[in-house]
Amino acid sequence: MSSILLVHRGALGDFLMAWPSMLAIRERFADQAVFWAGSATRLPWLRPLGVEPCPLEMRRGMDALFLREPWPVELADARVFWFVLDTDPPVPAHSRLHVLRGIVGSGSVPTTSPRDAYAQGLRELGIGWNPDWPAGWRGLFGAWGSGQGRKGDAEILLFPGAGHPAKQWPLVQFFELARWLQGQGRSVRFVLGPAERDRGMEIRDYPVSWPHSLDVLQELLLGARLVVGNDSGPVHLAGMLGVPGLALFGPALETQWGPVGLRTIGLDLACRPCTRTGRIACADPRCMLEIPQNMVRREVGALLAR
Structure with missing residues (x-):
């Protein structure tokens, strides 16, 4: 056969x-x-x-x-x-x-x-x-909203990592976003993976999860209220599960690599995109460094309003 x-x-x-x-x-x-x-x-x-x-x-x-x-x-x-x-x-x-x-x-x-x-x-x-x-x-x-993910006290998950450093919004910007969300009465949690551990990424003053398997990551996502993160595998998984969220794009183009079902943002710069294949050689990723805090907050606020 x-x-x-x-x-x-x-x-x-x-x-x-x-x-x-x-x-x-x-x-x-x-x-x-x-x-x-x-x-x-x-x-x-x-x-x-x-x-x-x-x-x-x-x-x-x-x-x-x-x-x-x-x-x-x-x-x-x-x-x-x-x-x-x-x-x-x-x-x-x-x-x-x-x-x-x-x-x-x-x-x-x-x-x-x-x-x-x-x-x-x-x-x-x-x-x-x-x-x-x-x-x-x-x-x-599993599908987001089938008994999970809609509770008022459900956490907003923040994914500050990515497969390449040039695809990461500055960590201080994620801290600012977390502080703003807490000021809105929202509960936040950072989620880090092996790449962030290898790079020595450290989160203080906020809850942090290090999922030890993809099954655990999936369960975490299904229990979230929404996700905010860089262009990365976990954010793609969130979209597959139907979790609402926002993905931040820089070197790669969101129309090509955007997660299904999620909102995406990226700056309109002449140097974007600088990769079609995921291979990145940029030493000055302005496209991520210059994404303004108010742009992200506006999109997250719209998602929460829904």
């Missing part, structure tokens, strides 16, 4: 962009075994679809692909769907290998999100894409 192998080796936000297409592949090949070749931390979001970890034999076949040998016998009956951003994997082309690119076109100001680019790639392969995928996600993993 033939099988399907899903491959993705990117960051959390990139994976969440690809998830709707993984759902489409699972639905298209409902009568076949589907396996996952990627970070084990993503499996909680794939197992409910019937996706299982890649068996050892298939992993050997994947390793053989990198040796640029003929199509491995371990993958003889497999179709491989490999998700990338803009660079093809360093393996030989083959009729059973489908590379799905999240970044398409060559324009300097991209507007197509990786989510939509993956969907287009699937359509070109004759695989339909369900536009109602958010309902599928929330039915499987």
